[in-house]
Structures are given as C-alpha cells and as structure tokens.
Amino acid sequence: MAISIEDHHLPYETHNLYDVKFFEDRIHTLVTHTSSFVNTWIAETQQKLLQNNNQAHRPLIVGLDVEWRPNRFRQIENPVATIQLSAGNACLIFQLLHCPTGIPQSLYDFLSDMTYTFVGVGIEGDVRKLTEDYELSVGNAVDLRGLAAEKLGDFKWNKSGIKTLAREVLGKDIEKPKRITLSRWDNAWLTPAQVQYACLDAFLSCKIGESLVAA
Structure with missing residues (x-):
C-alpha cells in the first residue's frame, strides 16, 4: 500500500507517536497537547534544518497547515x-x-522567525486564523499556489489544491476524503485516519515547497 499509518500506542496521556508511510517516505509524527513536547520537537527540528541546509544555502522550508471543527452555523x-x-x-x-498550559513561547518564536519559510496551500487564511484565535503570527509565509504559478509559468496553478500540486510537482496521488476533512478536529484524541490526513497535508506542503524552490 502506497499510504498507510502505524500507531505506536504509547501509554501516555500527553502524546502519541505514529509513522505515516507515503510511498517511499516514512514520516515520524508526534501528536501532543503538551508544551514540553512542542519545545523539544521545535528544538530538534531547528537543529536538523540548520545541519541539512548549512552547506547548500537553501531556504529553510517548513510545511504548515491547520485544522478546526467545521463551522455548522x-x-x-x-x-x-x-x-x-x-x-x-x-x-x-x-x-x-x-x-492545558497555553501556547508555548517556543512556537511563537519559531513561527515568527524570518529565517524559516512556512509554506502551504491557502496559507494566508491559516495564518490569519492563527492570529485571530491565538495571536500567533507567521513571519514568512508563502502560498504554494502562487509559487507554483511563478515557477511553472502558468497562472492556472493559482487555483490549485494540494492534491493537484502533489500530482503535478511530486508525481504522487493522494486522496482527501470528505469524511475526514469535515470530522471533529476538536476531539481530545484524534483517530489514526485524522493523524494521517493532517500529517500528509503538512508533509506534502513541505515537499512541494522544496521542489518548487529548487526548480
């Protein structure tokens, strides 16, 4: 199977780990509501990004996406x-x-750091909602649709979704079931299907961004 998920079933209330397999990639995924795990993930990610990009002098690209419970009214x-x-x-x-302890300062600092380029489809709306809901600001956000239009030389990409961009840029197909898109993202415990969906949106954003920047 080209896409699958492995639940590590950790016996903790604070976090869980998953491995999401997407074709040849295995994405190590942390799900948590606890600030200390966010702090550690950000610190480790910053270190890896700097190590991987130190000699190549490429932009430090991070995929970003958000989910919320669908608005019924x-x-x-x-x-x-x-x-x-x-x-x-x-x-x-x-x-x-x-x-339970509020948004950690590390996340405020990470998102506002102009060193990183945060990429996503329709990212302006996500950034605006993060600011309105949590006063989180993203210093350097780039919409993949505009980037694709620029790099691929066709304004039709300005209206593309992540499924289309993944197929065009990465040569990979992905499904986005509406039952997951419209599911209860505010539940305390996400289902494996939700974790897989949420992980792939951010992961594909990152990979599409890297490919387009290098084009």
Missing part, C-alpha cells in the same frame, strides 16, 4: 484545533485547543 466560528508542522520526515501535530 454562520454566526459560530470554531477556533483552530490543531496546527501541523513538517520539516524533512518529521511532523508535529499540536492540539493547541487542548493545551
């Missing part, structure tokens, strides 16, 4: 439930809606 705007970050073959799914 116009007058009710549900807050962001999870933020997903992906760099290399590591992914963080932080359930900020359920964080």
